Amino acid sequence: QAKGGFPGIGRDATPKEVAAWDIDVRPDFKGLPPGSGSVAKGQEVWEGKCASCHGVFGESNQVFSPLVGGTTADDIKTGHVASLKRTDYPARTTLMKVSSLSTLWDYINRAMPWSQPKSLSVEEVYAVTAYLLNLGDILPADFTLSDKNIREVQQRLPNRNGITLDHALWPDTGLTGKSTPDVVAKACMKDCAVDAALTSTMPDFARNAHGNLAEQNRHVGAQRGINTAPPKAP
Amino acid sequence: QAKGGFPGIGRDATPKEVAAWDIDVRPDFKGLPPGSGSVAKGQEVWEGKCASCHGVFGESNQVFSPLVGGTTADDIKTGHVASLKRTDYPARTTLMKVSSLSTLWDYINRAMPWSQPKSLSVEEVYAVTAYLLNLGDILPADFTLSDKNIREVQQRLPNRNGITLDHALWPDTGLTGKSTPDVVAKACMKDCAVDAALTSTMPDFARNAHGNLAEQNRHVGAQRGINTAPPKAP
Amino acid sequence: ALPAVQAQNVAPADGDPNILKLPEHSTSLGKPVASDGYGKPSKWESNVQRRPSPGLTQTTQASVSFAPLQSLFGIVTPSGLHFERHHQGWWDIDPSKHRFMVNGMVKTPKVFTMDELMRLPAVSRFHFIECGANTGMEWGNVAVPSCQYTHGMLSCSEFTGVPLITLLELAGADLSNGKFVLAEGGDGSSMTRTIPMSMVKSGEVLVAYGQNGEMLRPENGYPLRLVVPGVQGVSWVKYLRRIELGDKPYGTKDETIHYVDLMPDGQHRQYTSIQECKSVVTTPSGGQTLLDKGFYSVTGLAWSGRGKVKRVDVSVDGGRNWRTARLESPVMSKCLTRFSLDWVWDGKPAIIQSRAMDETGYVQPSYRELRAVRGSRSIYHNNAIQSWLVQESGEVKNVQAG
Amino acid sequence: ALPAVQAQNVAPADGDPNILKLPEHSTSLGKPVASDGYGKPSKWESNVQRRPSPGLTQTTQASVSFAPLQSLFGIVTPSGLHFERHHQGWWDIDPSKHRFMVNGMVKTPKVFTMDELMRLPAVSRFHFIECGANTGMEWGNVAVPSCQYTHGMLSCSEFTGVPLITLLELAGADLSNGKFVLAEGGDGSSMTRTIPMSMVKSGEVLVAYGQNGEMLRPENGYPLRLVVPGVQGVSWVKYLRRIELGDKPYGTKDETIHYVDLMPDGQHRQYTSIQECKSVVTTPSGGQTLLDKGFYSVTGLAWSGRGKVKRVDVSVDGGRNWRTARLESPVMSKCLTRFSLDWVWDGKPAIIQSRAMDETGYVQPSYRELRAVRGSRSIYHNNAIQSWLVQESGEVKNVQAG
Numbered sequence A, B: 001q002a003k004g005g006f007p008g009i010g011r012d013a014t015p016k017e018v019a020a021w022d023i024d025v026r027p028d029f030k031g032l033p034p035g036s037g038s039v040a041k042g043q044e045v046w047e048g049k050c051a052s053c054h055g056v057f058g059e060s061n062q063v064f065s066p067l068v069g070g071t072t073a074d075d076i077k078t079g080h081v082a083s084l085k086r087t088d089y090p091a092r093t094t095l096m097k098v099s100s101l102s103t104l105w106d107y108i109n110r111a112m113p114w115s116q117p118k119s120l121s122v123e124e125v126y127a128v129t130a131y132l133l134n135l136g137d138i139l140p141a142d143f144t145l146s147d148k149n150i151r152e153v154q155q156r157l158p159n160r161n162g163i164t165l166d167h168a169l170w171p172d173t174g175l176t177g178k179s180t181p182d183v184v185a186k187a188c189m190k191d192c193a194v195d196a197a198l199t200s201t202m203p204d205f206a207r208n209a210h211g212n213l214a215e216q217n218r219h220v221g222a223q224r225g226i227n228t229a230p231p232k233a234p
Numbered sequence C, D: 001a002l003p004a005v006q007a008q009n010v011a012p013a014d015g016d017p018n019i020l021k022l023p024e025h026s027t028s029l030g031k032p033v034a035s036d037g038y039g040k041p042s043k044w045e046s047n048v049q050r051r052p053s054p055g056l057t058q059t060t061q062a063s064v065s066f067a068p069l070q071s072l073f074g075i076v077t078p079s080g081l082h083f084e085r086h087h088q089g090w091w092d093i094d095p096s097k098h099r100f101m102v103n104g105m106v107k108t109p110k111v112f113t114m115d116e117l118m119r120l121p122a123v124s125r126f127h128f129i130e131c132g133a134n135t136g137m138e139w140g141n142v143a144v145p146s147c148q149y150t151h152g153m154l155s156c157s158e159f160t161g162v163p164l165i166t167l168l169e170l171a172g173a174d175l176s177n178g179k180f181v182l183a184e185g186g187d188g189s190s191m192t193r194t195i196p197m198s199m200v201k202s203g204e205v206l207v208a209y210g211q212n213g214e215m216l217r218p219e220n221g222y223p224l225r226l227v228v229p230g231v232q233g234v235s236w237v238k239y240l241r242r243i244e245l246g247d248k249p250y251g252t253k254d255e256t257i258h259y260v261d262l263m264p265d266g267q268h269r270q271y272t273s274i275q276e277c278k279s280v281v282t283t284p285s286g287g288q289t290l291l292d293k294g295f296y297s298v299t300g301l302a303w304s305g306r307g308k309v310k311r312v313d314v315s316v317d318g319g320r321n322w323r324t325a326r327l328e329s330p331v332m333s334k335c336l337t338r339f340s341l342d343w344v345w346d347g348k349p350a351i352i353q354s355r356a357m358d359e360t361g362y363v364q365p366s367y368r369e370l371r372a373v374r375g376s377r378s379i380y381h382n383n384a385i386q387s388w389l390v391q392e393s394g395e396v397k398n399v400q401a402g
């Protein structure tokens, strides 16, 4: 920092300014405004402002991955979504992944509905969060979610225990478990053991899926783009 | 260079290709094609293809600095253009500066007429070069310039001796005389001797000569452009 | 079976008409200066564009466009071709109305205008930015044809801005108890991400307004974005409006629901931020076709979120044998590094790969090595060695091998 | 007497409406990805343009446009703002028809296509390019109002290309007798310049096609130009069509009639190529007005055609006292280097100057020192220390002082 600081630069924020922008809610619910909202009210909000994009049951993948589905009553007990272990399970819904209820509340409050973000009242955010959990059979239909009971509801999140910090991909020690990388490769230089077979190649039917590659490379240079306009003759 | 060279890259040029592009003429007249052209023919070329831009006497500064003017019979003898020593002489014409006739020949041949470069025949280049020298009273009206006599004409160029290579601004030793810079400044740090008076400032009448500077600086940042749109009140 | 490209290294009898007949530009007058006060690329370069990958996203505003790495040189990404990743669309914000706030564990929450930020001491640094999902489509198998789509969520610029630590200090930050900052955007998504204070204290996290000599482009966060070197792009919050200092991580949507890596045991890794050492050959690469046998300079890009690239090896036989490539200088920390290797193609099938190593000694893994630990469902952080199959026809295909 | 700019560092009673009332971009949906396959700067940046200097030239095709240095950051010049200097207008040449020839003292004259050149091993390097006539209007006295016009024939890019020595070797060049090359352009002017083989042999002279990651811009010689680091821009021949190896210099128009420096004794220096060490403060600079008293980061650019910048000193009292500025890394040879210095403006008149020193020990001269040797009629190679007078009104004026 410069000697004598930086006269003339920056000013104190007013309390109203901080209130207008400091909207984040942390996993320990720091930042959560007091209030509540019922599942019934949430259904109203959902059907009026959300269902058109996410589907009546939160199942749509028209504009984004499904929000609801893939969790079980058993998951609510264990806090681990069992289907995440399966490699054949088709989707990874939001409710399958979310581990902190704060994340849902915060995100809906800051970013939804997508084309009118930050338009919901505090009650509406509580309510529609509750309704989403109701759609996922996590909360009963007569529930009212509030800042008072949100910690208990957190304890019902199906994937609340489904996360790990045991990796070295955080640029610091402290938060995560490991400080040395999990994947350790060797830099063999000569006569290295490799599998002769190709494990995967671009399927021929997808040749044109990204348009004509001849038009995606410059007209001069060491090479051209492949003409993928007509389907390749067999 | 890569071991084994660069197979597949580059090919031999044909003699016709080299002839088509290798048009440069050096001060020792290497590259000068045989041929000739008279002052009279040059006048025709000049008045047909050059005078519209450079003026009938090469005196115009409508599209570029004047080509002709400022040289004397005495300069032709000494090879030094005397007016270049004067600080009050208004113009520096081409004939005042040019030290090699090859340069004129080469440049007219490659670049003139400006909007139809490389359209002149060899004879036309000789002729119009001769005519330019005639306009500058360096060649008589009945002269015919040719590859045979061009070296003698070179010896009449007014500024042929007016040049120096005694500087260190060539990135090599050999061609020029000096290898240490001519200007040697000192990096005084404290209580340095300076003249308190400003030796030159932007005159107020030129305030708007470059347009409104407010429109030449971004709208945010550490500063704005000065609004120079209206003339400054006195 | 080489393609019928005109064999250009034999001259026509007398010579090439492009030489013998002087082109128009040699014999007439060109265009004036400042035809464009802000110039554009040549019309012959119109193929060089950033592009979305069809079907990858369901909307165009929560989506991606990929930089055409196969057509770029050196390390600087032209700003017009910088990859895009938006969550709620992009904006062209009036900078005179943009405000930046610092709050949380500070003595006095502060507000800054752009005018004020731009008066503070700034630094300029070259860094890569890579989306955590770059190469994500290829975790399970080959999915896209060219390196634009396999690796094009990658760009590199000279960024100019104020070290975030300067602004925190100005607000009287509690530097002993504040362990994390939350960065928050001003767009609809108001993107939020947690960043450790150790990075901020090191001075490398910048509140940036400049990119490649000019202001940030609107698509990249004009007028203000965070620069978090080595960390995935989502942390480089665009349209940056606020920084909050706190004592705990913030558990935001894009660090606990997205940008989380699914491991084989069904657990999701959260807060996986660093982009580990990685490289890709861009010439020749998938979707291209070689014009002829003979000499080629195999070239590509290497980078590491942990520091400088130390070495890049290249194989043309699918990983059996490797040669060490030349590195272009300057090699800068958390910045792209260009490598190249001489190669004479004999017309036979070849599999080209590159493998980078960073100054920490970390070696870029093969798919086999990577999947052995992480399976193939991570979506994010795929830094496996890329293979390009050069076929006898000259066509280059995206494959997974080794 | 400061200008009536709204004092932004006092908040309105409740707060700034730009914060309290959420802006539209916080509450609605933005634009899609790839709106532009090749993006543009923000609409708010429209003042940042290259511009000709009125009255400087009589035509627009043998002319100059100046880069807006006062608005740039870091060292990279955005290609769209790169200064222009044409002698016979600019062209957008079809690269598939462009040919490059090597002849003269070589075993076999050679022809190359762009395809072939781009297959050869290339290097990428950051270099400045400065016109020999940059600051030429100011030799005698102050003539232009802002650093765009005083110093804007200066730009800096990452250039990619093939070392010219590689191509000469391919043609079997006579490296013992060949002492000079002639570089020749393919446009109407077919610009020619002599370059010493010692520079070519060092590997630093490039036959370049790349600029800042993409192809050269048409205004800058697309598809091929010579890069001659440290040497004035006119040698960086655009639309490069030919290199000839010879044993004597070529005496071309732009090294014996122009780009010659008139000395006080009436002699012209010819072959003055090197751009000597120089610097300029770009912020604050002529034609700008400071918004307020208080802190400023005085920043600018320094460069030397002889190597790396070693040190830059800044004075705010017209040269009486100097402080050494911070240099941004990386400091590269024959490349722009950005410097900056903290300054608190007390509202009194101040004269700001910068003085650069390069690794050879050469010190940028004052006007007094420069004119004492060279007079004031050189036109070219004016590398004197620039002075900006900050007036009490906040307005900054171009002056000569010291």
Ligand code: HEC
Pocket (backbone or CB within 6 Å): A045, A046, A049, A050, A051, A052, A053, A054, A063, A064, A067, A093, A094, A104, A107, A108, A112, A113, A114, A115, A120, A128, C059, C062, C087, C088, C189, C253, C257, C258
């Ligand atoms: C106009 C379409 C639209 C509407 C209306 C809409 N959403 Fe969304 N929603 C989206 C899109 C698109 C995303 C993904 C955004 C992204 O990629 O960051 C999303 C994301 C979400 C997510 C995060 C899912 C995840 O896994 O990241 C939640 C939760 C959500 N929406 C809830 C709601 C709620 C509640 C409402 C109504 C109050 C709503 N949405 C209205 C389009 C919409």
Ligand code: HEC
Pocket (backbone or CB within 6 Å): B045, B046, B049, B050, B051, B052, B053, B054, B063, B064, B067, B093, B094, B104, B107, B108, B112, B113, B114, B115, B120, B128, B129, D059, D062, D087, D088, D189, D253, D257, D258
């Ligand atoms: C359409 C206008 C035009 C025409 C016609 C024209 N010139 Fe020029 N000439 C110019 C311009 C403009 C320049 C300066 C070019 C530059 O800046 O590089 C020039 C430069 C020259 C120069 C170099 C002067 C110097 O000091 O650099 C010579 C010699 C010359 N012209 C001779 C001729 C001759 C001979 C002809 C006819 C055969 C001719 N010009 C026709 C416009 C013209």
Ligand SMILES: [Ca+2]
Pocket (backbone or CB within 6 Å): A022, A023, A024, A025, A031, C244
């Ligand atoms: Ca908060």
Ligand SMILES: [Ca+2]
Pocket (backbone or CB within 6 Å): B022, B023, B024, B025, B031, D244
């Ligand atoms: Ca020749």
Ligand SMILES: [Ca+2]
Pocket (backbone or CB within 6 Å): C123, C124, C125, C126, D328, D329, D330
């Ligand atoms: Ca730097």
Ligand SMILES: [Ca+2]
Pocket (backbone or CB within 6 Å): C085, C130, C131, C132, C133, C232, C233, C234, C235
């Ligand atoms: Ca990202």
Ligand SMILES: [Ca+2]
Pocket (backbone or CB within 6 Å): C328, C329, C330, D123, D124, D125, D126
């Ligand atoms: Ca380099």
Ligand SMILES: [Ca+2]
Pocket (backbone or CB within 6 Å): D085, D130, D131, D132, D133, D232, D233, D234, D235
């Ligand atoms: Ca120049």
Ligand SMILES: [Co+2]
Pocket (backbone or CB within 6 Å): C087, C234, C254, C258, C259
């Ligand atoms: Co995301």
Ligand SMILES: [Co+2]
Pocket (backbone or CB within 6 Å): D087, D234, D254, D258, D259
């Ligand atoms: Co010139």
